[in-house]
Amino acid sequence: MELFLMALTNGIMVGGIYALVAIGWVLIYKCSGVLNLAMGEMTLIGAYLSLTFYSMGVPFLLALLISISIGFVLGILTERIFLDKLIGEPVLAVIMLTVGLSFLFRGSVELIWGTDTRVFDPPIFSLEPIMIGPVSISEVYLWSFIAAIILLIIFVCFFKYTRWGLAMQATADDEMAALSIGVSARFVYAVAWAIAFVAAGVGGTLLGNINGLNISVGYLGLLVLPAVVLGGLNSIPGAIVGGIAIGLLQNFTGVYLDRFFPGAVKEVAPFVFMAVFLLFKPHGFWGWERIERV
Amino acid sequence: MSTTFLPCGDYHQNYAQEHAWWQTKLIKGKMILLFLFLFVFIPGVADSYWISVCNMVGYTILGALGVQLLIGYCGQLTLGHGAFIAVGAYVSTMLILEFPWPQFMLDWGIAYPVSVIIAGFAAGIWSVLFGLPSARVKGFYLILTTMAAQFITVDFLLTQYVSQIGGRGQAFSLPVGTIKIGPWVIDSDIKVYYIMIILVIFFCIVMSNLIRSRVGRAWVAIRDNDISAEVMGINVVKYKLLAFFVAGFIAGITGAFWISNLAAISPEHFPWFLSLFLVGVILIGGVSSIHGTIFGAIFMVVVMELLQLAVMPLADTYPKLLMDFLFIKEAAFGLAICLFIMFEPNGLAYRWWQIKNYFNLWPFSY
Numbered sequence: 001m002e003l004f005l006m007a008l009t010n011g012i013m014v015g016g017i018y019a020l021v022a023i024g025w026v027l028i029y030k031c032s033g034v035l036n037l038a039m040g041e042m043t044l045i046g047a048y049l050s051l052t053f054y055s056m057g058v059p060f061l062l063a064l065l066i067s068i069s070i071g072f073v074l075g076i077l078t079e080r081i082f083l084d085k086l087i088g089e090p091v092l093a094v095i096m097l098t099v100g101l102s103f104l105f106r107g108s109v110e111l112i113w114g115t116d117t118r119v120f121d122p123p124i125f126s127l128e129p130i131m132i133g134p135v136s137i138s139e140v141y142l143w144s145f146i147a148a149i150i151l152l153i154i155f156v157c158f159f160k161y162t163r164w165g166l167a168m169q170a171t172a173d174d175e176m177a178a179l180s181i182g183v184s185a186r187f188v189y190a191v192a193w194a195i196a197f198v199a200a201g202v203g204g205t206l207l208g209n210i211n212g213l214n215i216s217v218g219y220l221g222l223l224v225l226p227a228v229v230l231g232g233l234n235s236i237p238g239a240i241v242g243g244i245a246i247g248l249l250q251n252f253t254g255v256y257l258d259r260f261f262p263g264a265v266k267e268v269a270p271f272v273f274m275a276v277f278l279l280f281k282p283h284g285f286w287g288w289e290r291i292e293r294v
Numbered sequence: 295m296s297t298t299f300l301p302c303g304d305y306h307q308n309y310a311q312e313h314a315w316w317q318t319k320l321i322k323g324k325m326i327l328l329f330l331f332l333f334v335f336i337p338g339v340a341d342s343y344w345i346s347v348c349n350m351v352g353y354t355i356l357g358a359l360g361v362q363l364l365i366g367y368c369g370q371l372t373l374g375h376g377a378f379i380a381v382g383a384y385v386s387t388m389l390i391l392e393f394p395w396p397q398f399m400l401d402w403g404i405a406y407p408v409s410v411i412i413a414g415f416a417a418g419i420w421s422v423l424f425g426l427p428s429a430r431v432k433g434f435y436l437i438l439t440t441m442a443a444q445f446i447t448v449d450f451l452l453t454q455y456v457s458q459i460g461g462r463g464q465a466f467s468l469p470v471g472t473i474k475i476g477p478w479v480i481d482s483d484i485k486v487y488y489i490m491i492i493l494v495i496f497f498c499i500v501m502s503n504l505i506r507s508r509v510g511r512a513w514v515a516i517r518d519n520d521i522s523a524e525v526m527g528i529n530v531v532k533y534k535l536l537a538f539f540v541a542g543f544i545a546g547i548t549g550a551f552w553i554s555n556l557a558a559i560s561p562e563h564f565p566w567f568l569s570l571f572l573v574g575v576i577l578i579g580g581v582s583s584i585h586g587t588i589f590g591a592i593f594m595v596v597v598m599e600l601l602q603l604a605v606m607p608l609a610d611t612y613p614k615l616l617m618d619f620l621f622i623k624e625a626a627f628g629l630a631i632c633l634f635i636m637f638e639p640n641g642l643a644y645r646w647w648q649i650k651n652y653f654n655l656w657p658f659s660y
Contacts, residue, residue, distance in 0.1 A: 035434045085636050091433050092371055093635050096577050099373075099570055100631030107625025111618055225438055233434075261454075268450040275427065275442035282431040 015247020040221015046201015232287020421542025580641025
């Protein structure tokens with residue numbers, strides 16, 4: 001029972017971070033129709049930026065803020081330089097462009113920061129676990145979850161109440177109508193990429209706090225895919241549920257199935273789940289179902 | 295980008311001429327020169343370093359042919375082709391090392407060829423298994439299932455289970471002499487080169503004949519619009535799965551061929567990077583073009599080697615460069631893909647077609 005509760009809480013906590021990154025992914029897809037495979041490298045860039053500033057002696061929150069603002073600029077630049085030209089191109093071209101971007105980003109990250117595992121030093125969160133009833137949670141997980149939730153709320157408010165957010169919703173809903181009432185679609189695409197970069201950066205920083213930061217944190221970018229498939233590609237609530245579900249799935253398989261399939265079952269389970277899930281419900285739980293059959 | 299224009303004054307007079315492989319005497323001459331170049335010139339002139347580069351090119355061509363078939367001709371996006379190459383390589387290795395071959399088969403050296411063919415079929419069936427979702431989903435969702443194929447096959451099954459057979463742990467070593475075809479023991483780069491060149495020519499011919507047959511036309515129809523293809527009476531699911539089988543078969547043969555070049559085989563030879571690399575190769579070379587596959591492979595491998603040759607002299611002064619070169623290579627590969635998609639979406643094959651037509655039509659370009 002204790003094991004079960006621990007897997008449950010850890011799953012939800014890590015799932016919160018996945019949900020955060022998944023929101024960035026869904027945002028890009030919703031606004032510009034780009035299926036982004038470079039999400040993992042975007043988390044890496046954000047995480048390494050905050051780590052660099054933190055190890056230079058900047059307080060953690062300030063370092064995070066600086067990395068967020070650099071991420072914002074980088075997102076706009078990426079959209080302007082690479083993706084602006086490809087609006088309306090076939091889906092393969094756009095996907096492969098993001099694959100190209102992911103190689104470019106990863107190569108640059110390895111070139112600048114090397115491949116050794118780096119940790120936030122001195123540690124930001126204490127290593128003492130916090131006891132909630134019978135369950136112990138490490139402080140990193142708890143704070144990551146809280147940060148993820150706060151960011152999720154900020155994002156939701158942003159979309160509901162600000163001018164930019166409303167413009168983005170309008171573009172996602174019907175691009176032509178949005179253009180005709182004076183929303184600049186190119187501006188919206190750029191902001192979507194910027195926000196995705198920010199979300200990825202924060203997610204990466206939190207993950208880097210858990211286990212230290214190295215290139216494999218970028219693996220998270222791939223875990224986002226099962227999450228968004230589960231929720232439906234164009235649904236923000238779906239991304240949150242999907243992220244938490246994938247976090248749970250990972251922790252439960254890690255706890256219960258590792259005995260039967262020793263090794264990397266935790267890493268593969270989301271993908272097996274995704275492949276099977278796609279057979280039965282390809283549009284996810286909340287995605288739009290296009291009526292088109294093969 | 296279908297056929298090249300014939301020079302002014304050359305006309306086809308019957309259908310057989312139009313379907314001929316070598317349509318004019320000039321083309322026949324050029325082809326004979328090409329064969330001489332491949333079979334006599336390169337083995338005679340190149341040293342073992344460049345032969346190994348050529349082998350790498352051939353391996354890339356063979357691997358990318360299957361991707362070209364799936365993406366370029368059947369429209370089924372795949373990002374997990376490395377998994378099927380891995381299946382071929384592992385099936386062949388396991389058969390050679392673990393299967394109790396009758397002594398006469400070992401003596402006659404037919405164990406390896408037989409294992410290559412079995413590997414092809416095994417990889418084909420494995421590929422069909424992961425192509426099954428294509429009956430229901432397409433586009434981006436298919437990318438996800440093929441990606442799952444990569445992680446399930448290489449990162450899970452091969453790393454965690456197959457590599458443990460015989461208690462070896464990580465890699466299977468292939469001692470010299472285990473791989474032989476007939477009386478020839480495949481132990482040097484030049485022998486691998488000859489196998490490679492024969493396989494490449496064989497599969498290019500098979501592919502181009504498939505593409506212009508009934509099967510190929512069905513694939514192209516599915517690629518262009520699967521709904522209208524079904525309306526026209528094409529059994530979409532059957533042909534999609536057939537495409538997956540053929541692509542997997544080629545991948546399996548590729549993997550089984552490649553073990554002749556390796557001293558040991560481990561899952562690290564087939565990372566996800568390989569799958570992405572192969573898709574990058576056909577994008578750079580040109581989608582839906584067999585020429586494109588070849589050009590893309592040559593471009594990617596040879597340009598990277600040249601980059602390495604250019605960087606190496608600097609390594610004496612900046613020793614850090616030697617280690618960082620891998621990362622530079624990765625970033626350069628990504629940038630190359632981005633630039634090609636943005637500025638040359640038809641790939642190198644399109645340029646080649648333009649140049650060829652220019653010279654064919656010169657000086658009367660009408």
